[in-house]
Amino acid sequence: xxxxxxxxxxxxxxxxxxxxxxxxxxxxxxxxxVPCRLPEKVVQxxxxxxASDKSENTHAEDSDKSGNTSQSxxxxxxxxxxxxxxxxxxxxxxxxxxxxxxxxxxxxxxxxHKAAMASTTKIMTSxxxxxxxxxxxxxxxxxxxxxxxxxxxxxxAGYQFSMKDLLYxxxxxxxxxxxxxIAEHMAGSVENFAKKMNxxxxxxxxxxTHFVTxxxxxxxxxxxxxxxxxxxxxxxxxxxxxxxxxxxxxxxxSTTDGKHSYTAVNRDAFLSYYDGAxxxxxxxxxDAGYCFVGAAKKKGVTLVSCVLACGWPPNKNYKWTDTRxxxxxxxxxxTASDLPLQKLEDAxxxxxxxxxxxxxxxxxxxxxxxxxxxDSITVTYExxxxxxxxxxxxxxxxxxxxxxxxxxxxxxEIFPSKDIEKSGFSDKIRDVLQVWTRTLFRxx
Numbered sequence: 001x002x003x004x005x006x007x008x009x010x011x012x013x014x015x016x017x018x019x020x021x022x023x024x025x026x027x028x029x030x031x032x033x034v035p036c037r038l039p040e041k042v043v044q045x046x047x048x049x050x051a052s053d054k055s056e057n058t059h060a061e062d063s064d065k066s067g068n069t070s071q072s073x074x075x076x077x078x079x080x081x082x083x084x085x086x087x088x089x090x091x092x093x094x095x096x097x098x099x100x101x102x103x104x105x106x107x108x109x110x111x112x113h114k115a116a117m118a119s120t121t122k123i124m125t126s127x128x129x130x131x132x133x134x135x136x137x138x139x140x141x142x143x144x145x146x147x148x149x150x151x152x153x154x155x156x157a158g159y160q161f162s163m164k165d166l167l168y169x170x171x172x173x174x175x176x177x178x179x180x181x182i183a184e185h186m187a188g189s190v191e192n193f194a195k196k197m198n199x200x201x202x203x204x205x206x207x208x209t210h211f212v213t214x215x216x217x218x219x220x221x222x223x224x225x226x227x228x229x230x231x232x233x234x235x236x237x238x239x240x241x242x243x244x245x246x247x248x249x250x251x252x253x254s255t256t257d258g259k260h261s262y263t264a265v266n267r268d269a270f271l272s273y274y275d276g277a278x279x280x281x282x283x284x285x286x287d288a289g290y291c292f293v294g295a296a297k298k299k300g301v302t303l304v305s306c307v308l309a310c311g312w313p314p315n316k317n318y319k320w321t322d323t324r325x326x327x328x329x330x331x332x333x334x335t336a337s338d339l340p341l342q343k344l345e346d347a348x349x350x351x352x353x354x355x356x357x358x359x360x361x362x363x364x365x366x367x368x369x370x371x372x373x374x375d376s377i378t379v380t381y382e383x384x385x386x387x388x389x390x391x392x393x394x395x396x397x398x399x400x401x402x403x404x405x406x407x408x409x410x411x412x413e414i415f416p417s418k419d420i421e422k423s424g425f426s427d428k429i430r431d432v433l434q435v436w437t438r439t440l441f442r443x444x
Contacts, residue, residue: 084372085329091318092307093289096226097326099334100234100295100302102369104409106330111227114208115308118283119174120229120293121216123236124197126171129182130241135164137185138256144190145181148215152177153262165253171245171281172264179215190214201228204235218287226306233280233293233304246279247271269320270294274327280304282319292319296327301370303330334370339402340379341366344414347383349397354389354420362393362415367402369409378403383414391420 087109096111098104105111129135139162141155153175155161163185169178183193190213197211209229212222224232236242246268254261271279276298283291289309296303305326311318344361351359361383371377383398391397396413403409 084333084374085325090307090310090322090325091315092226092310092322094226094308095306095310095322095326096230097303097305097330098227098230098234099330099370100237100304102367102410103231103234104369104404105227105230106303106334106370106372107326108227111230111306112208112225114223114225116218116222116285116288117216117224117229117308118285118288118291119176119216120224120281120283120291120306121211121213121222122170122174122179122283123229123232123281123293124200124211125179125182125193125214126167126245127232127236127239127242128193128196128200129163129167129186130239130245132186134186135162135167137163139163139166139181139185141177141181142184145177145184148177148180149217151175155181159260160256162253162256165251167245168248168251168253168264169262172248172251172266174267174282175264176215176217179213183214201232204231206231216283216285216288218285224308226308229293229306229308230304233295233306236280237278237295237302237304243278246281270323273320274324278302284316290316290319292323294323294327296331298331301331301334301336303327305330330370333372335372336368337371338366338368339410340377341400342379342381344400345417347381349383349416350386351391351420352386352388353423354387354391355423356420359387359391359420360417361397362417364400364412364414367410367412369404371404376405378406381414387416387420389420389422391416391418393417393419 085107090109092109094111094113094115095109096105097107099106138160141157141159143157146155146157151174153169155177166178166182169175170182180190183190187193187196193214194211201209201211206224206228209224210221212219248266250263250265252263268279268282270277274296276296278295278297280293280295289312291308291310293306294304305323307319307322310322341364343363345363347361348358351357380401381398387397393416397416398414399411400414401408401411
């Protein structure tokens with residue numbers, strides 16, 4: 001019997017089908033792999049942030065030497081960080097205002113310059129105590145603590161206090177002897193406590209900060225920056241116990257034996273004169289000048305600010321006027337917005353030698369920050385042109401980066417939507433069958 005070409009084809013087809021049935025191999029027609037590409041999309045700064053709805057945006061795509069596909073979208077016109085307010089309008093040598101939620105610096109004046117920060121240091125001292133949970137412990141004053149200069153509580157060596165009471169002395173009245181007594185109790189010595197302060201600073205990415213004292217008195221090697229102190233404040237105000245502490249108007253207490261009584265009164269005038277003020281901490285030393293780290297919240301937006309070297313006597317009010325300018329600038333010129341992001345789940349990436357031929361990406365939530373009318377946003381996607389099986393959903397395959405005014409603001413990793421195993425011999429048979437099936441359909 002003479003077999004035609006189609007008879008041979010159907011005989012082979014039946015044989016392969018029987019093999020697929022015996023080995024329980026699913027018969028699916030998977031699509032041909034398509035190039036990795038994010039969907040075209042015009043990205044605009046949200047209208048509430050002040051961008052024009054008619055603005056044109058650019059979309060560019062190229063491939064780097066590693067074979068990754070890099071795509072970016074841009075929006076708006078690039079401007080410097082300090083648009084809208086002249087640096088000379090502030091008395092402070094170093095200043096910063098920051099979005100407390102995203103950490104974005106909205107305006108700065110030499111905010112990365114290392115400088116003495118006086119009693120704003122005590123923000124870190126109080127935080128370490130609050131986070132330790134040791135508020136019910138009894139603190140005994142040492143001779144070293146009692147010898148600290150004004151401003152001080154006036155404790156004598158041997159006096160004993162509740163740790164919780166001392167926190168009010170520390171943050172409302174800024175007592176230097178209290179800071180040393182706390183440090184010695186918490187870590188055995190001022191030096192050991194400073195190590196804890198520096199460890200915490202490192203964890204908060206305060207890269208240009210070094211603590212030597214718990215009270216902020218002038219000391220060699222004790223410094224920070226306006227930007228780092230804003231980072232510290234942004235972290236601190238997320239602690240409800242810290243907020244309650246710094247907003248307390250006054251607190252009366254005594255030594256544990258009841259023989260000596262004290263009243264700590266909050267000296268933070270910012271709480272009284274600025275709408276939405278959350279407070280935080282003042283400071284002054286001969287080297288540091290007047291300093292203030294502040295926080296305020298209006299309509300769901302929280303800002304933190306810092307002024308260092310903001311005048312010397314008799315100009316103690318400079319810190320208040322400068323802080324008002326910084327806060328007003330932030331609240332009046334910036335709006336909370338989602339940053340633009342394409343639908344990553346629509347990006348299809350070919351998979352070589354896999355049981356499935358393509359994989360999509362898991363969706364990401366767009367980051368939020370404060371944007372102004374003059375901000376320029378660029379979003380860059382880095383994804384491979386193809387993947388090799390096995391693919392694991394927990395292993396990053398790319399990144400998406402957001403740039404504001406050409407400065408990197410945020411970067412997130414991109415993950416595949418599922419695991420894909422490496423194909424075996426039976427998968428190869430299935431692939432051949434699929435190709436032949438397509439061929440047959442085309443010829444018929």
